[in-house]
Amino acid sequence: MSFSTLSELRARLLDAPMPDAAAIDGAAARNAQLTKPAGSLGRLEEIAQWYAGWRGNAQPKVEAPQVIVFAGNHGITARGVSAFPAEVTVQMVANFEHGGAAINQLSRNAGASMSVHAIELDRPTGDFTETVAMDEADCVAALRVGWDAVDEKADLLVVGEMGIGNTTSAAAIAHALFGGTAADWVGRGTGVDDAGLKIKEEVVAAGVALHGDKDPLDILAALGGRELAAMAGAIARARDLRIPVVLDGFICTAAAATLERAVSGALDHCIAGHESDEAAHSRLLAGIGKEPLLSLGLRLGxxxxxxxxIPLVRAALECHSGMATFAEAGVSAG
Known part of the structure; x- marks a missing residue:
């Protein structure tokens, strides 16, 4: 059973499982006995213990990572907020399906299964400067696409997106959730020029003026896109299944932030994979209390x-679970 309204999703978030305290304690105890100086593997040690808690195993490994890409089209693209036309969404979905995109190569490199879900591309969301992007039924349907896409056997999840115009949608969500001005949250996305950037700021400001006083999940519906809602649904389902999640860039983080603002702690099973080159991503990560693991100047989505x-998390767990303890190696602990 999943949910049929936003209120029911909120209730699921409130009732979401917590990490296994015994597994965390066991992982911490093991970490203290491994053949290395205390703390010498830095954040890798934190990752291993965080992962152990969510999987309920003090000595776990990543064996079945999953990557899911969701695609949606946005009514606000007619406002000129992107350097590319909406038709590119459909074209890129075909590229994903034929294995030609960057995420196909990166998923294969990480040993992850990958799937793409195009969500009603022939029916763009509403122009949120005039109406809601999605009514509740549309938003719930998209959330459930994400919920249902998660493999119950996965042990690590990454969700991504494709949707021309979705940096504008993400900026509007961030502005509505965390305040400031539209200019604080708007970036160049696919590479808009100064005139395009000004249009994006105006569109975001107008959308937040119309919808910004709503509940966080209603903000997702009013300002988001189907692919953003699907990412949020998948992240929520992963929590339900105690599957750890690696958050992607600005758009993914904006979608996830609606869950955290709806129910504090809803993203405790998530880590921030990287800080993207989209200007406001670092501010958004700070808003949800996440410190990124990488900063490589990426802005692809x-x-x-x-x-x-994924390989970094796997490496952390290989060290944690495979390294000998001082006793096993016959090494003096000092």
């Missing part, structure tokens, strides 16, 4: 930054 972190 698709789940690319998250997929890059």
């Amino acid at each position: 698709e789940g690319s930054g998250g997929a890059l972190v």
Whole structure:
């Protein structure tokens, strides 16, 4: 059973499972006995213990990572907010399906299964400067696409997106959730010029003026896109299944932030994969209390930054679970 309204999703978030305290304690105890100086593997040690708690295993490994890409079209593209036309969304979905995109290569490199879900591309969301992007039924349907796309056997999840215009949607969500001005949250996305950047600022400001006083999940509906809602649904489902999640870039983080603002702690099963080159991503990460693992100047989306972190998480767990303890290696602990 999943949910049929936004209120029911909020209730699921409130009732979401917590990490296994015994597994965390066991992982911490093991970490203290491994053949290395205390703390010498830095954040890798933190990752291993965080992952152990969510999987309920003090000595786990990543064996079945999953990458899911969701695609949607946005009514606000008619306002001139992107350097590319909306038709590119359909074309890129075909590229994903034929294995030609960056995320295909990165998923394969990470040993992850990958799927793409195009969500009603022939029916763009509403222009949120005039109406809601999605009514509740549309938003719930998109959330459930994401919910249902998560493989129950996965043990690490990355969600990505494709949708011309979706940096504008993400900026509007961030502005509505965290305040400031539209200019604080708007970036160049696919590479708009100064005139395009000004249009984006005006569109975001108008959307937030119309919808910004709503509940966080209603903000997702009013200002988001189907692919953003699907990412949020998949992240929520992963929590339900105790599957750790690596967040991708600005757009993914904006979608995830609606869950965190709706229910504090809803993203405790998530880590931030990277800080993207989209100007406001670092501010958005700070808003949800996440410190990125990588900063490589990426701004592609698709789940690319998250997929890059799968091998890093796997490496943290290989060290944690495979390294000998001082007793096993016959090494003096000092």
